Amino acid sequence: MHPIKLVVIAILLYLGYRLLISDWRKKRNKNADDSASDTTADGAVEDVLVEDPICHKLVPKQQAVRLKSKDTDTIVYFCSEKCCNLFISKEGEEK
Incomplete structure (x- = not known):
């Protein structure tokens, strides 16, 4: 060849x-x-907004600070560690 x-x-x-x-x-x-x-049929990323229970800000779910509730086994989303810590301290005061 x-x-x-x-x-x-x-x-x-x-x-x-x-x-x-x-x-x-x-x-x-x-x-x-x-x-x-978190994707749609056409491949676009879809981010859900969640509300912080302390300051009531809307935060993208992927960027939020997550905390699993001990009582109900649900996930609670926060805008920052500060709000998360406030939530934990308020839960402790209620018990």
């Missing part, structure tokens, strides 16, 4: 490999997007 034919075959094999890999990555990313709970 001529060296030019070997080079052409090598290039074609490389391009086929790249196409297969890119198709595999697209399928993997699509599956990951489908399993994510």
